[in-house]
Amino acid sequence: MTEKSVRGSFRDPDGFVFTRGGSFYRQINRSYKECYDRLIESGLYKRLVEDDLMVPHEEADPAFRVNESAYKILKPETVPFVSYPYEWSFGQMKAAAAVTLTIQRRALEAGLCLKDASAYNIQFVRGKPKLIDTSSFGLYKEGAPWVAYGQFCRHFLAPLALTSYTDVRLARLMLVHIDGIPLDLAEKLLPRTTKLRLRLLVHIHLHARSQRQFANGAPSEKRASASMSLRAMKGLIDNLASTVNLLVWTPAHGAWAGYYEDNSYDATSLGEKRRIVSTFLDDVTGGWVWDLGANTGMFGKMAAQKGFQVVAWDSDPQCVEICYQEACRENETNILPLILDLTNPSPSIGWESAERLSLLERGPADVVMALALIHHLAIANNVPLDRVAEFLARAGRRLIVEFVPKGDPMVEKLLSTREDIFGDYRRERFEEAFGEYFTTDRMEPVADSGRLIYLMSRRA
Amino acid sequence: MLTAAGCFSRNYRSIFCAIVLIAWLGFPEESFAYLDPGAGSFAFQFLIAAGMAALFAIKMFWARIKAYFRGEKDVNAQPPSKPTADANISVSELKSDSPASLTGPDKEES
Numbered sequence: 054m055t056e057k058s059v060r061g062s063f064r065d066p067d068g069f070v071f072t073r074g075g076s077f078y079r080q081i082n083r084s085y086k087e088c089y090d091r092l093i094e095s096g097l098y099k100r101l102v103e104d105d106l107m108v109p110h111e112e113a114d115p116a117f118r119v120n121e122s123a124y125k126i127l128k129p130e131t132v133p134f135v136s137y138p139y140e141w142s143f144g145q146m147k148a149a150a151a152v153t154l155t156i157q158r159r160a161l162e163a164g165l166c167l168k169d170a171s172a173y174n175i176q177f178v179r180g181k182p183k184l185i186d187t188s189s190f191g192l193y194k195e196g197a198p199w200v201a202y203g204q205f206c207r208h209f210l211a212p213l214a215l216t217s218y219t220d221v222r223l224a225r226l227m228l229v230h231i232d233g234i235p236l237d238l239a240e241k242l243l244p245r246t247t248k249l250r251l252r253l254l255v256h257i258h259l260h261a262r263s264q265r266q267f268a269n270g271a272p273s274e275k276r277a278s279a280s281m282s283l284r285a286m287k288g289l290i291d292n293l294a295s296t297v298n299l300l301v302w303t304p305a306h307g308a309w310a311g312y313y314e315d316n317s318y319d320a321t322s323l324g325e326k327r328r329i330v331s332t333f334l335d336d337v338t339g340g341w342v343w344d345l346g347a348n349t350g351m352f353g354k355m356a357a358q359k360g361f362q363v364v365a366w367d368s369d370p371q372c373v374e375i376c377y378q379e380a381c382r383e384n385e386t387n388i389l390p391l392i393l394d395l396t397n398p399s400p401s402i403g404w405e406s407a408e409r410l411s412l413l414e415r416g417p418a419d420v421v422m423a424l425a426l427i428h429h430l431a432i433a434n435n436v437p438l439d440r441v442a443e444f445l446a447r448a449g450r451r452l453i454v455e456f457v458p459k460g461d462p463m464v465e466k467l468l469s470t471r472e473d474i475f476g477d478y479r480r481e482r483f484e485e486a487f488g489e490y491f492t493t494d495r496m497e498p499v500a501d502s503g504r505l506i507y508l509m510s511r512r513a
Numbered sequence: 514m515l516t517a518a519g520c521f522s523r524n525y526r527s528i529f530c531a532i533v534l535i536a537w538l539g540f541p542e543e544s545f546a547y548l549d550p551g552a553g554s555f556a557f558q559f560l561i562a563a564g565m566a567a568l569f570a571i572k573m574f575w576a577r578i579k580a581y582f583r584g585e586k587d588v589n590a591q592p593p594s595k596p597t598a599d600a601n602i603s604v605s606e607l608k609s610d611s612p613a614s615l616t617g618p619d620k621e622e623s
Contacts, residue, residue: 198554198555198558198559198562199558200551200555202554202557202558203551203553203554203555204551206554255561255564259557259561260553260554260557263553263554263556263557263560264552264553264554264557265553266553266556267552267553267555267556268552268553279559279562280559280562281558281559281562282562282566284566284569284570285558285562285563285565285566285569286565287569288564288565288566288567288568288569288570289558289561289562289565291565291568291569291572292565292568292569
């Protein structure tokens with residue numbers, strides 16, 4: 054059986070992730086022996102796993118080692134779906150930040166310290182943000198500052214503060230800056246009034262200033278010999294936790310957040326649509342549903358309640374935040390809401406464009422739901438129907454898709470500000486285009502609305 | 514041993530540090546970064562260390578006072594609350610568990 058390295062796991066000299074026989078393994082190198090042993094023997098690992106802060110692992114057969122540097126081979130619990138911080142809503146980012154700080158505080162009590170505070174080390178597993186990187190710990194040396202402080206501020210604090218004080222869209226800067234939003238950029242984008250907030254003044258503005266100060270030279274000997282007590286370290290972590298906790302962003306009633314309340318659906322049509330989608334979901338098997346254009350997750354939640362694992366994608370951060378908050382409140386752990394602009398989906402990024410996977414590289418899903426979506430792609434974004442069908446065939450094996458015809462108030466709204474150059478946008482052409490890639494298993498009209506919902510299977 | 518006087522002298526020190534830091538904020542300056550920004554993050558923590566320790570000590574001292582008047586014998590005896598996906602709960606756990614540091618092995622800032 055051959056091992057295959059995971060392209061995004063190469064930076065850490067203490068270990069790396071690889072696949073063997075389709076399963077993920079982590080090699081812990083001998084350089085990490087002391088830290089790993091302390092992580093286990095201090096009980097920290099056990100406590101973090103028990104409290105759902107870290108993914109558990111089993112020690113696997115040492116013969117699985119990739120090279121002679123190996124100390125242990127671990128088989129971590131599989132993360133069902135890997136998401137990235139540029140796809141998270143504000144609440145998800147805040148929860149991930151809080152978990153990172155909680156782990157750092159507990160690590161200190163065990164004589165360890167997080168040497169990485171990368172947002173990419175946190176993954177949502179059944180609704181809970183957990184640390185996935187077992188080799189993120191280093192030995193804590195009294196007097197040393199937190200080596201990951203800058204990274205924490207770039208990966209968590211900057212996007213949270215920019216969302217809270219400037220604009221939610223700026224959190225997408227995480228996509229451009231793979232090691233977090235540079236603090237000097239965050240400083241420029243934040244309103245000047247944030248300098249009056251002591252915590253942001255310190256952790257972003259003054260911190261950015263310090264980074265500029267030392268950009269061309271190492272700290273002086275005097276500073277290099279300075280030390281930071283354990284109490285100061287705990288104070289720093291506590292202060293960062295308060296800073297994160299005090300940042301708020303409330304989704305407004307935006308363009309999409311009130312879609313189902315405000316649009317042309319009457320209660321009967323919506324009820325009928327729910328019934329049809331529910332029936333179609335009962336007809337399909339398999340674990341993963343991608344709800345594309347999920348809005349606040351009405352249909353995604355339906356699938357989640359039926360036992361599917363759902364990723365509810367939407368381009369509107371407000372919808373995604375509402376979906377996440379509702380899922381937390383209702384303890385619905387089968388749904389993972391994420392931000393995605395389907396007209397410009399998450400690309401593969403990082404070194405060799407291979408560190409973080411694109412949307413399609415993380416698929417295909419067992420079922421894709423595209424409800425009230427096609428007209429936005431075909432009319433608002435001029436994507437030909439056959440290209441839409443081709444994309445959806447790459448995204449999933451089964452498809453629940455809604456066709457909204459011309460004459461529907463929502464399509465008329467889209468056409469009201471543009472010339473109708475969409476002669477192909479009609480039922481016959483839709484069925485022809487999708488027929489190239491799918492076979493239709495079932496089709497039902499949504500009562501009196503003119504809309505049609507199809508259950509399709511991808512052609513072999 | 515943590516005393517109220519100790520806390521407040523630290524508080525003055527942190528206020529002084531804050532004033533110096535605000536003065537230092539000034540106008541942004543351009544530079545060509547050769548070193549990783551981590552060098553600045555490292556040095557910066559030494560600058561704010563005293564302030565962070567002082568604020569933390571005051572907070573813990575205040576938590577003890579409140580615990581005393583609430584009739585809680587030992588705040589450290591509270592079992593930590595179970596963290597959830599909700600950020601606020603995790604952070605509050607971080608705070609509520611923090612008084613343990615008062616009896617821990619950490620040293621007073623010298």
